[in-house]
Amino acid sequence: MKRILVVDDNPDILDALDLLLSLHNYQVITASTIKEALFAANNQRIDLIIQDMNFSQGTTSGEEGRCLFYQLQEIVPTTPIIIITAWGQLEIAVELVKAGAADYLPKPWNDIKLLDIIAENIIEPANNSNEKSAQKNNNTTENTSSNFIVESQPMKQLVAMANKVANSDISVLITGANGSGKERIADYIHQNSPRHTNPFTKVNMGALASELMEAELFGAEKGAYTGATAMRKGRFEAANGGTLFLDEIGNLSLAGQMKLLRVLQTGQFERVGSSETITVDVRVISATNSHLPQAIEDNTFREDLYYRLNVVELNLPPLAQRQDDIIPLARHFISGSHQLSEQAASLLKQQPWPGNVRELENHCQRAMVLCADEMLLPEHFMLGANSAKVDCSLSINKAESIALDASADKVNLQAVLDKHEWVIARAANELGLSRQALYRRIEKHQLSQTEEH
Structure with missing residues (x-):
């Protein structure tokens, strides 16, 4: 699974991008400060970076983002970096693209365009031979x-x-x-x-x-x-x-x-x-x-x-004019052991699909995340009247998670971090810590990611 580092000081933006990218099978690592971002780049395998341009309250110049970009380039020179910027910082964004950034998007960004840029750069970067x-x-x-x-x-x-x-x-x-x-x-x-x-x-x-x-x-x-x-x-x-x-x-x-x-x-x-x-x-x-x-x-x-x-x-x-393709496409997008119920298939064929095949794929990805077992039901697709019927049994099985308190020792910290492949947000959630607290413990114990084999 490809790993994306998202750097932004706004927790709402981190949550939104975490959800969007997770639904499309990317593993997300979040950082809310420059220090956290540099730590992640130094200690983890990162396939792509999405970074904001300002990280201090009241700062709007984009200079912090410029400095972070060049620091990240030194640490991971071959990793694509996508800039997310306010309109007032477009000049800096253009400079960074000329300096090697994969692309930039102004805020508020378009989810579909962002996913397209990620797919283009994370699979076949522009500097590939x-x-x-x-x-x-x-x-x-x-x-x-x-x-x-x-x-x-x-x-x-x-x-x-x-x-x-x-x-x-x-x-x-x-x-x-x-x-x-x-x-x-x-x-x-x-x-x-x-x-x-x-x-x-x-x-x-x-x-x-x-x-x-x-x-x-x-x-x-x-x-x-x-x-x-x-x-x-x-x-x-x-x-x-x-x-x-x-x-x-x-x-x-x-x-x-x-x-x-x-x-x-x-x-x-x-x-x-x-x-x-x-x-x-x-x-x-x-x-x-x-x-x-x-x-x-x-x-x-x-x-x-x-x-x-x-x-x-x-x-x-448009997909609405090719109804015979809807169910075969849905079954193609549904992976693993998941199955499409007859009721869900009937619901999918009734939709107008203004977003066409891409919208259908997004709903299939979301349904697999919301489904607690193998059978995908109408409510899992969150379409029309069913959008409010969300299966809340998605939450992590607490009996299978490792219950650790804030004073977890070095061995347990390493085990949880390796279990979640050093996705800090997920490891911190299992440990019951904030990301900042977990970063402090990682530094205290001088932990590093276990080599992959």
Whole structure:
């Protein structure tokens, strides 16, 4: 299970992110101070970090977050760091992304966008080599194709068209509502194409600030801007020989559209700070939930770029129009020994699913957490009138937990910390201590995480 360190001085934000990430099978470690964050980074295996920018009451400059970021970079230089910032600190956030941060999100953040950024960076960080990306794609090709859940007639027709375009190099525009599975279709096309042994690289265009777009897509030379301490490859270069998926293309600025058009026309670009022209062989698949023809009329999207991207359009219908897919998808999302009851299946088929497949997956994850046994009932999905009927038997079985008081000795402290894989919040809860008190005892006894074998 991937481990995420969340650093924020607001306990409500820590709780909210802990719940969100736990529902999506991430192990969460929380820290409310800079000291706790540095301690966790020094003593535990961390796969990704989410950090706030201010940690002292009344502080709003973002300088504390800047200092923490650079300290974390020294301790765990290869661990992706996502910045969560207030609007007034966007300039610092942009600086940190240029210095190597995986991404940033303004407060209040969008849960779906945050999860997408985490998935992109925790599975295949941007600084992975092409060789690793190719190996990943080689290992997952068969599973990706065979596990595509398609039962409804509209989806069977769409997949048949996807198979037809997969063998060519033409640009494909995938349209459809948020959460309907556009990225999944793009991945399917790549995995069934002659390029499947080469990288499938994803870029969320809607999340790119205009100041970062050029460096993110085309790379930058060392010293090209403040914080550029090493040469950075862009996404086009990383995708060479493979497929580049440009999600939320409708949100790209006009300036960004002009730069993108050139590389699509010529296959050539220069890194920021360099005069050397680089040529790449990349297939582009893009996606949007926007109505681009209307955007063209409104002069917010270039018509020439639209026709360059839209050689073939695949329109992905919303989940409500593909009812035959709902139950097979739900059963796919339900893992382990859990089973879907007939009553729950009937309830799922009656829902409008405005969030589409992503919303269905979230409800399935939540249902498994709320279910005390193996049978998932309507109340576990918290839908409509059933949302108030929560199974409260989820709480930890106290007979199986280790009852320790605040004066627990070194051996017991080590045992509980190792049991919870050093997730401080969970260990502190079992010990009946606050996180701060547990940190003090760890320092007192000079405890460290047991090596994993």
